[in-house]
Amino acid sequence: QVQLLESGGGVVQPGGSLRLSCGATGFIFSNYGMHWVRQAPGKGLEWVAFAWYDGSNAYYADSVKGRFAVSRDNSKNTVYLQMHSLRGEDTALYYCTKGSDSGWYFDSWGQGTLVTVSS
Amino acid sequence: QSALTQPRSVSGSPGQSVTISCTGTSSDIATYNYVSWYQHHPGKAPKLMIYDVTKRPSGVPDRFSGSKSGYAASLIISGLQAEDEAVYYCCSYAGAHTGVFGGGTKVTVL
Numbered sequence: 001q002v003q004l005l006e007s008g009g010g011v012v013q014p015g016g017s018l019r020l021s022c023g024a025t026g027f028i029f030s031n032y033g034m035h036w037v038r039q040a041p042g043k044g045l046e047w048v049a050f051a052w053y054d055g056s057n058a059y060y061a062d063s064v065k066g067r068f069a070v071s072r073d074n075s076k077n078t079v080y081l082q083m084h085s086l087r088g089e090d091t092a093l094y095y096c097t098k099g100s101d102s103g104w105y106f107d108s109w110g111q112g113t114l115v116t117v118s119s
Numbered sequence: 120q121s122a123l124t125q126p127r128s129v130s131g132s133p134g135q136s137v138t139i140s141c142t143g144t145s146s147d148i149a150t151y152n153y154v155s156w157y158q159h160h161p162g163k164a165p166k167l168m169i170y171d172v173t174k175r176p177s178g179v180p181d182r183f184s185g186s187k188s189g190y191a192a193s194l195i196i197s198g199l200q201a202e203d204e205a206v207y208y209c210c211s212y213a214g215a216h217t218g219v220f221g222g223g224t225k226v227t228v229l
Contacts, residue, residue: 037220044122044223045157045165045208050216059216095164104212105155105170112164 002026002108004096009113012086020081020113022096027108030054030074033099035106036081038092046092050099051079064090086117123147123209123221130227131199139194139224141209147219153212154192156185159223160205168207169194196226204228 008020022034036048049070050059058070067086072079079096093114097106124142131137141154148154156169167176169185172192182197192211196203209221 035218045159045210045220046122047210047218047220050218057216061217100170103171104151104153104218105167105210106157106165107167107170107176109164109166 002098004098004108004110006094006096006110006113009094009115011116011118013119014087014117016086016117017082017084018086018115019083020094020096020115022079022081022110024077024079024096024098027098029077032101034070034072034079035097035099036070036079037095037097037106037109038090039095039112040089040092043092048094049081083115086115088117091115091117121219123211123219125207125209125221125224127222128225128227130229131196132229133199133201135199136195136197137199137226139196139207139209139226141192141194141211141221143190143192143211143219145190147211147213148187148192149190150214151212152187154185154187155210156183156194157208157210158203158205159208165208199226199228201228 003025006022035050051070055072069082093112095112096110098108154172157165159165172187206223213219
């Protein structure tokens with residue numbers, strides 16, 4: 001079955017950088033787009049970023065555009081989220097999700113990795 | 120990319136039906152038939168319950184159904200059960216390969 005395992009979270013100072021990773025198993029990784037979705041403490045879900053199946057295109061929420069970059073290595077079945085210029089409002093649990101083969105929905109989710117931006 | 124609007128909470132007794140609304144704009148729900156719903160229990164990963172407005176993934180009970188009219192989508196839970204108590208989020212495609220979630224609705228089983 002599909003499994004997604006995020007890693008790389010931690011505590012970082014404002015203005016700092018962090019790279020999250022998400023390893024995928026149980027499906028043909030190179031056939032699917034991959035997304036990152038986050039949840040700030042006590043808040044709802046927020047879509048963050050989307051990488052095409054081949055990594056040729058990437059799309060971002062306005063709140064992270066210009067600061068975050070999503071990429072993938074299909075030879076390692078892994079998607080990444082590089083985060084720069086981190087702010088307090090980026091503090092959240094970051095989920096990796098598998099995209100759909102048509103439409104727009106997230107049919108599998110990881111357990112999340114926690115990013116805390118604090119001095 | 121403004122968040123979709125959901126009620127903060129709804130409640131019902133076991134066996135009753137509850138409806139969760141999700142209101143968007145002409146940039147998302149009104150234009151695209153790509154509304155999905157997720158069930159989120161505390162400490163667990165969100166779970167897809169409905170996609171493409173009305174479709175149910177395999178394994179999701181048929182007590183869960185979805186609909187859409189104009190700027191709003193709805194999730195209906197019929198025959199409410201104790202295990203349905205969770206936070207539910209709607210999500211819509213918003214064009215240009217972006218998406219937007221609602222703020223979440225806490226369903227309480229009385």
